[in-house]
Amino acid sequence: MNTSILVNSRKEEKYFRAFIIGFLSLFLVILPIMIYTGGYYLYYGDYNSQQIPFYIHAQDFIKNEGLGWDWGTDLGSNFLGSYSFYLLGSPFFWLTVPLPNNLVVFAMPVLLAVKHGVATLTAYAFIRRFVRNKNAALIGGLLYAFSGFQLFNIFFNHFQDVTALFPLMLIALEERINNNRRGVFAASVALMGIINYFFFTGQAVFVILYILVRLKSPDFNITWKKFFGLVIEAVIGVMIAMFMLLPSALAILGNYRINERLYGLDLVAYSDKTRILRIIQSFFMIPDVPARPNLFSSDGAKWASIGGYLPMFSMAGVIAFSKSKKKHWSVRLVIICMICAFIPILNSAFYTFNSSYYARWFYMPILIMAMMTAQALDDKSIDLRSGIKVCGIVMAGLAVISILPKKTDDEVSWFEFANYPAYFALILFISIAGLALLYFIDRLKKKGRTYIISALVSTVVCCIVCTSSVVYFGVTLGSYPSTYINNGINGKENITLDEEENQYFRIDISENYDNYPMFWGYSSMRAFQSIVPGSIMEFYPQIGVTRDVASRAPLEKYTIRGLFSVKYFFDKVYSDKEETYTYICDLPGFEYKNTQNGFYVYENKYYLPMGFTFDNYITEESAANHSEQTRERLLLRALILSDEQAEKYSDIISKLPSEKTLGLNDSTYIQDCIERRKEVCSEFTYDSDGFDAEINLEKSKLVFFSVPYDKGWTAYVNGKPADIEKVSYGFMAVKADAGENTIEFRYETPGLKIGIVISIIGLICLGAYIVVFRKKKNNESGFSHCYDYSKDYSCSMEEQYLNKKSANCKTEE
Numbered sequence: 149m150n151t152s153i154l155v156n157s158r159k160e161e162k163y164f165r166a167f168i169i170g171f172l173s174l175f176l177v178i179l180p181i182m183i184y185t186g187g188y189y190l191y192y193g194d195y196n197s198q199q200i201p202f203y204i205h206a207q208d209f210i211k212n213e214g215l216g217w218d219w220g221t222d223l224g225s226n227f228l229g230s231y232s233f234y235l236l237g238s239p240f241f242w243l244t245v246p247l248p249n250n251l252v253v254f255a256m257p258v259l260l261a262v263k264h265g266v267a268t269l270t271a272y273a274f275i276r277r278f279v280r281n282k283n284a285a286l287i288g289g290l291l292y293a294f295s296g297f298q299l300f301n302i303f304f305n306h307f308q309d310v311t312a313l314f315p316l317m318l319i320a321l322e323e324r325i326n327n328n329r330r331g332v333f334a335a336s337v338a339l340m341g342i343i344n345y346f347f348f349t350g351q352a353v354f355v356i357l358y359i360l361v362r363l364k365s366p367d368f369n370i371t372w373k374k375f376f377g378l379v380i381e382a383v384i385g386v387m388i389a390m391f392m393l394l395p396s397a398l399a400i401l402g403n404y405r406i407n408e409r410l411y412g413l414d415l416v417a418y419s420d421k422t423r424i425l426r427i428i429q430s431f432f433m434i435p436d437v438p439a440r441p442n443l444f445s446s447d448g449a450k451w452a453s454i455g456g457y458l459p460m461f462s463m464a465g466v467i468a469f470s471k472s473k474k475k476h477w478s479v480r481l482v483i484i485c486m487i488c489a490f491i492p493i494l495n496s497a498f499y500t501f502n503s504s505y506y507a508r509w510f511y512m513p514i515l516i517m518a519m520m521t522a523q524a525l526d527d528k529s530i531d532l533r534s535g536i537k538v539c540g541i542v543m544a545g546l547a548v549i550s551i552l553p554k555k556t557d558d559e560v561s562w563f564e565f566a567n568y569p570a571y572f573a574l575i576l577f578i579s580i581a582g583l584a585l586l587y588f589i590d591r592l593k594k595k596g597r598t599y600i601i602s603a604l605v606s607t608v609v610c611c612i613v614c615t616s617s618v619v620y621f622g623v624t625l626g627s628y629p630s631t632y633i634n635n636g637i638n639g640k641e642n643i644t645l646d647e648e649e650n651q652y653f654r655i656d657i658s659e660n661y662d663n664y665p666m667f668w669g670y671s672s673m674r675a676f677q678s679i680v681p682g683s684i685m686e687f688y689p690q691i692g693v694t695r696d697v698a699s700r701a702p703l704e705k706y707t708i709r710g711l712f713s714v715k716y717f718f719d720k721v722y723s724d725k726e727e728t729y730t731y732i733c734d735l736p737g738f739e740y741k742n743t744q745n746g747f748y749v750y751e752n753k754y755y756l757p758m759g760f761t762f763d764n765y766i767t768e769e770s771a772a773n774h775s776e777q778t779r780e781r782l783l784l785r786a787l788i789l790s791d792e793q794a795e796k797y798s799d800i801i802s803k804l805p806s807e808k809t810l811g812l813n814d815s816t817y818i819q820d821c822i823e824r825r826k827e828v829c830s831e832f833t834y835d836s837d838g839f840d841a842e843i844n845l846e847k848s849k850l851v852f853f854s855v856p857y858d859k860g861w862t863a864y865v866n867g868k869p870a871d872i873e874k875v876s877y878g879f880m881a882v883k884a885d886a887g888e889n890t891i892e893f894r895y896e897t898p899g900l901k902i903g904i905v906i907s908i909i910g911l912i913c914l915g916a917y918i919v920v921f922r923k924k925k926n927n928e929s930g931f932s933h934c935y936d937y938s939k940d941y942s943c944s945m946e947e948q949y950l951n952k953k954s955a956n957c958k959t960e961e
Contacts, residue, residue: 162282163269169286170268170293173608175261177615182257185629188637189257191303191619192626193439194451197676198234199305200253200637201666203244206235207252208669209836210245216836217860217895220666222675222699223654223684223712224855227836228392228897229399230679237342237392238309253637256305263308267293270315275519277322280935281526283600287607288522294611295518296435296455297511299618303438307453310347311511313339317351318358318515324378325370326934331918333378337385338910342392350498350509361481367934368477377921384917387910394903398859402682405696408503415493418505420448424490427507431456431463432542433579434614437622443550443566453508458521460582460610462543464535465521472530476936478516485513525593525603527937532590539583547576571621578617582610635746636661640668642745645716650831652758652839653715656735657747661720662698673712675699681856683878690877691783692776703734706814710737710821711783711876712854715755718747736814737821754821759829759841759891761849762787764804767794768877774809781812784820787850788876797873797883800848829891838894843884850881851891864892 178189190196205220209227218227228236235241240263244255272289279285292298292315301307320336323329341348359378362368386393400406418424422444426436429443435455436442458465470479488494489507496502498509524530550572552565566572585606592599626632635642647653654671657664665672676698688695691705701708709717717738721729729748731740737754764786771779771788782788786804794803827849831842838861843851850873857874863882864870866889870882882891 160282161276162272162286166272166286166289167265167269169265169608170290171261171265173290173294173611174264174615175258177612177619178257178261181619181623185633187254188629188633189260190623190626190629190632192622193303195303195305196626196632197662200256201663202231202234203241203252203256204249204637205666206231206241207245207247207249211249213836215897215900217838218836219652219671219834220669221677222680222856223673224671225677225680225684226395226399226858226860226897228395228900229681230677232392232396232399233344233346233679234306237344238306239343240309240312260302260305260308263312264293264298267298267308267312267315270313270319271515271518274315274319274322274515275522277319277933278519278935279522279526280933280937281600283604284522284526287525287600287604288518290607290611291458291461291521292511292515292518294459294615295511295514296430296457297453297514298455299457299615300430300435300438300453300455302615302619303451303622304453306344307347307508310340310344313343314347314351314511315515317355321355321358321378322368324381325368325374328374330377330921331381331914334381334385334388334914334917337382338388341386341389345393345396346499347508348389348393349500351512353498354509354512357481357484361477361484365477367936380917384910384914387913388907390906390910391900391903394899394906395897398899399681400679403679403685404682405504405685406500406502409501410492410496410503414503416491418492420446420505422446423449423505426454427456427489428542429546430454432539433457433462433546434575434617437618437625440567440625442568442572443546445567449505449507452506453510455507456510456514456517457579457614458514458518459614460586460607461521461525462539462579462583462586463517464532464539464583464586465524466517467535467538468530468532469520469524469535471534472524472527473936478520481516482513482520485516523937525589526600528593529937532586532593536583536587536590540580543576543580543583550576568621575617578610578613582614585610631746636664636667638667639664639745643668644744645670645749646751648757650833652832652834653713653755655716655718656709656714657718658720659700661718662700664718673699673701673708673714681858681878683857683874687856687876687878690776691780705780706735707780707783707817707820709735709752710754710756710817710824713756713758715752716741717750717752719750721746721748736817754818754825756821756824757828758832758839758855759843759851759853760824761827761843761845761851762824763802763849764808765789765794765797765801766804766809767791778809778812781817782809783876784817784824785809785812787852787881789873793873793875797850800883801850836895838892840893841891843889843891845884845886845889847886849884850875851884851889852876852879852881853893854879855893856880858895858898860895860898862894862896864894866890 182189209218209220215228218225218230221230240259244252244259247255268289271292272286275288276282276285279288298308298311317336317340320332324333340351363370426441426444426446434457439450441450466482473479488497499506524532550566551563553560553562554565563569589599589603589606592602654673655665656673662674662676678697684699685695688699688701691708693701693705717733717735719733721743731748733750735750738750738752741749741751743749766782766786766788768788768790771782774782785808787801827843827845829841829843833840852875857878857880861872861880863872865882865884873881875881884891
């Protein structure tokens with residue numbers, strides 16, 4: 149008989165202990181790195197290239213600029229739109245804002261440990277609702293906080309913000325349905341919507357699935373009245389989050405990546421034959437690290453966050469629980485999620501049916517799996533051995549695959565099937581050792597001995613060991629710490645550039661150093677940032693440059709260096725090439741200036757200040773008939789206009805003769821730079837609210853600014869409103885008259901004002917909702933826990949409580 153036991157017991161919970169253990173388990177792993185580097189935590193890839201510079205740049209921008217237009221991200225961006233995905237909605241990020249800028253980078257590893265502590269705490273609080281033993285629930289919390297998903301996503305520091313607080317949403321849902329606590333679900337929806345809009349869409353899908361599978365559970369006391377109340381709270385929660393959601397949504401609408409969809413066979417089968425194998429592997433053993441598929445090589449989904457392994461337990465607890473309780477709601481939910489993971493169209497449902505593959509919703513079913521594992525450990529009736537056997541078989545199969553012969557250039561090799569054989573052997577050994585340890589604990593359980601404390605200690609050790617294996621392998625893939633710290637983080641102290649007063653310039657930098665200029669405080673045309681204005685995304689493909697997650701135009705696209713007002717190019721000095729270095733740059737017009745901060749610095753002798761004019765235009769239709777290279781070379785010879793714009797301004801700008809579109813090369817580029825320098829803005833000042841420019845013209849012309857077009861811009865010329873034209877595939881121009889002109893551009897974040905208004909209305913609605921439908925006083929309290937398994941002793945008193953409760957639990961109070 150599977151009777152749910154409802155218990156109201158909120159005392160002596162292990163919340164603080166859960167946080168401390170989670171915090172220390174991660175902090176102890178990264179502490180040696182911090183000691184070695186002098187307080188820094190350096191990893192590799194996106195963590196070093198994005199997370200650290202973004203934290204420093206965002207801190208500096210908020211303290212000095214506020215919100216608005218960010219001149220330091222790519223060619224310029226909507227600050228809120230670019231960083232709401234990464235930082236701005238995170239309460240953890242805002243904890244660092246009061247700190248001095250030079251301490252932020254040292255706070256990041258501590259904050260990362262705090263996130264793991266919070267994830268352990270919130271997961272414990274959710275799992276405790278369904279697991280009798282507090283230590284078993286604490287084990288479940290640790291399994292969630294240190295799951296394979298979490299280990300993978302140390303690489304993506306900001307993902308941890310989401311996973312740390314997501315359990316609160318399910319807790320709030322349970323409280324609303326089972327304890328009739330109004331307002332908490334709305335608050336949780338608002339919180340998760342503010343933290344990260346990308347993950348929020350997946351959470352909405354998962355919560356719907358969660359409700360559907362819980363409907364028939366005896367401990368889920370939903371009524372139609374409660375259901376509609378839940379819907380109302382969800383709407384109110386979204387309204388409260390609109391100050392972040394609306395500007396974020398408007399900022400990404402112009403990004404072509406959000407509109408890509410699956411079609412045909414791709415709807416039902418992955419084109420990557422290794423993907424399902426990688427998913428299975430990642431749940432049974434420690435996952436691969438980002439960008440380094442190991443056992444199953446693949447060029448796709450390298451950053452997709454495929455991971456689900458539960459330290460020590462693997463899938464043993466989940467399998468054993470599922471075998472013992474086939475009809476339990478959690479089993480149904482995990483099966484549904486498994487089907488979704490294996491079928492592309494269902495997987496994409498968590499991301500508004502986008503065609504890009506991500507597994508970044510796995511943390512939600514992992515929380516349920518952690519709960520199942522904790523209950524399987526605590527419930528004496530569940531035999532873990534069945535799950536241990538299955539995990540052992542899978543791991544043995546993976547071991548066999550790793551020694552399969554591999555043929556390269558007619559040479560057959562053994563034991564090299566994995567890309568990193570030694571590392572694969574290490575994580576396989578750790579996974580098997582954890583399983584062996586679990587077998588020992590299960591024997592203690594079967595013999596009736598005390599085993600929970602042993603299981604807790606073993607889980608903590610395994611969490612630390614598994615995390616260490618991932619972290620320290622990742623560290624070996626990163627750059628030399630001294631180079632990153634001295635030339636990157638602290639490089640600003642070693643750079644001195646000639647800067648004209650009331651002028652603006654950008655810099656460029658060699659590959660592998662994308663976001664170093666953020667540390668130095670300079671605007672750079674090379675940027676590793678996924679969320680930028682749609683006009684930037686539109687521009688680069690027109691000249692044959694891929695723009696997905698970064699702007700990385702090769703040096704042969706030299707024309708855009710002039711177009712973008714690039715004044716300096718930083719070329720990295722490599723010690724093994726110093727003696728043979730030629731001091732010649734592949735950018736026409738750039739000459740060696742000096743060596744600073746470990747880089748060869750080149751100055752553009754034909755630098756174009758921001759704001760200049762054109763005498764000729766070419767229509768978009770005509771430009772489309774030329775090659776991508778020619779289109780790029782034309783950008784400094786003529787403005788690229790639509791047919792309507794060409795007709796509108798035909799009195800002040802002439803069509804480019806067709807013969808001038810031919811033979812474009814280095815020499816013609818220099819000539820074009822000289823021509824453009826004849827009429828440039830004498831002053832250009834800027835801040836987050838926009839920019840002001842002064843220019844003297846002989847006759848009326850269009851003045852071009854290499855600032856990305858955005859709907860938040862408004863322009864004034866000599867105090868009068870002016871039409872902003874979107875030209876040259878994504879930039880701005882305004883008409884200025886003959887003589888002295890004062891040009892003003894003002895920026896307001898699209899959707900921010902109306903989003904704030906909606907959020908205020910949402911807060912008012914939440915207050916009114918709580919007051920109008922406030923819970924009447926009742927001597928009957930709710931329940932904080934529901935156990936569907938019994939202890940070894942008689943549960944007669946709890947059953948009496950259940951009988952007492954059953955008369956009221958289906959009735960709305």
